[in-house]
Amino acid sequence: MKLATLKNDTRDGQLVVVSKDLQSAVAVTHIAPTMQYALDNWDTLSMHLQATYHALNIGQLDDVMAFDSSLCESPLPRAYQWADGSAYVNHVELVRKARGAELPPSFWTDPLMYQGGSDDFIGPNDDVLVGDESWGIDFEAEVAVVTGDVPMGVSALEAGNHIRLVMLVNDVSLRGLIPQELAKGFGFFQSKPASSFSPVAVTPDELGDAWQGFKVKHPLLSTLNGALFGKPDAGVDMTFDFGQLIAHAAKTRNLTAGAIIGSGTVSNKQGTDYGSAIEDGGVGYSCIAEVRMIETIRDGQPSTPFMKFGDRIRIEMLDEQGASVFGAIEQQIKEYP
């Protein structure tokens, strides 16, 4: 099943069921007015949404509209929980290496995760507004899952069964603000402004064979200003699967319906030390910072600039037939105010 949220001048938007081919959509106000409402009542409502999805796909419904991702909010325009892991430990190792620090061995067994802010996500095709270009604007292409209610202390295996939906993320990062903020010891805050999510969130069964071991085995495509920047496979080099990430998040607390858990920047080593760029025949990267780290290790300093006002980023995932699974995050960086 594929779900999206259309803008309608309310804070939570309008839940719609989207056809498998992302061509059409239908409002389901009689079942659930909003995505959060559907997640809050998933056990009783999801079968009705599923029935609508099947009917939509075989052309049995009236009142169908053309689906337009530019009219979408993020699937949850605001959420009660957004926690982002760093499951591709290669990415973390690279960041450390570039500043001459060793990766603690525990990083391979104990997930790294930060608590994100979730009250004001950006729409998938809306501008990313940033106050200062010098803050080091970067995208981070990731996969995320949305959970149902998850009890505190859940096991990693059990946790995977609480996954309701899968989507893509642009975890916008302000690199220039990170060192100073992390030095203060309390983690990210200003350096992780509002994130955005793919137009469409899908149930795991939609992924077919690509949903294996609570990972998504498809390349994640990041296109920067029209040029392919990365296509690493989200199912490869993911040290911690989504079950493990959820269990980590729930170790000392419950997670409630609609909690979003992110994978962290998708990154493949490709049998090399740090992977390699698209132009070098590699699968490239899911954020600019990784390229800059490699440049720093290789050349002593980075040469690829961070994003500037006017730059565009597109993040998408295609299935084996080349069809878009989640629709595309496609955004332009703009100056605020």
Added chain:
Amino acid sequence: MKLATLKNDTRDGQLVVVSKDLQSAVAVTHIAPTMQYALDNWDTLSMHLQATYHALNIGQLDDVMAFDSSLCESPLPRAYQWADGSAYVNHVELVRKARGAELPPSFWTDPLMYQGGSDDFIGPNDDVLVGDESWGIDFEAEVAVVTGDVPMGVSALEAGNHIRLVMLVNDVSLRGLIPQELAKGFGFFQSKPASSFSPVAVTPDELGDAWQGFKVKHPLLSTLNGALFGKPDAGVDMTFDFGQLIAHAAKTRNLTAGAIIGSGTVSNKQGTDYGSAIEDGGVGYSCIAEVRMIETIRDGQPSTPFMKFGDRIRIEMLDEQGASVFGAIEQQIKEYP
């Protein structure tokens, strides 16, 4: 105006208006079914809630119930944003001193803030469930404000005008998990489990003269297992007022209606290096960790234990007449599961 949320087997509970003396309450379903709904529509609804409050206080309403804080959820049982500052820099300085580290001078001018999790707050009189006593269970008594919509980049002065409600917090902390978690560099996560808030949230005007410069000038009383542990004044030694804390949180993002911004552990220096305990004639402390830091500095090691299963903590604030402003957070630590 005083507002609370009663448990009613829904995720967001039932909004009630509470009398000034905390003796009675009235449901306001016809105005706003939930606290979040009221905050989402504050500009149009608050005057109706205010009228109900006045009518309740002068005994003009029917269908009034006795107010019982044990039936309360936290005012927002779940919220979209919970960010907690460390505005009492003395507290931070003490923590650093105990481990032999200097406080960076910037800590006096640039607020320290961490992003909290907000999807599952604990009711003000509900048990705090913890998986392991050895995790170093501590309370942290704080003040928090709830905002309306706050635009990104707001000034500190302007930010204060977006404060809708004030309440108290028990920011439960698992001290034993903090060093390892902060060493990983991404801030708190498992070490900051679900927080709880006072039964009642009040509009700033309820504080009268005690609301000065976006600070609350009343002692904050923490009572541990029946003995007064701390009574520092929340208006004293607060280096950053709530306007500054909100502005810090909103530097690179919008905050939306219902965002909760905390003060951090309330702590007074009292003209000494680190304040002093109640039994030494001082105002005491708002968490156990501070006492342990002082013991570490003085004796080389801490002697006051963290909380154990069965321990009770009460957090409250009284006005000049000795009346409870927010009702009391009163909780027992219990083993989970």
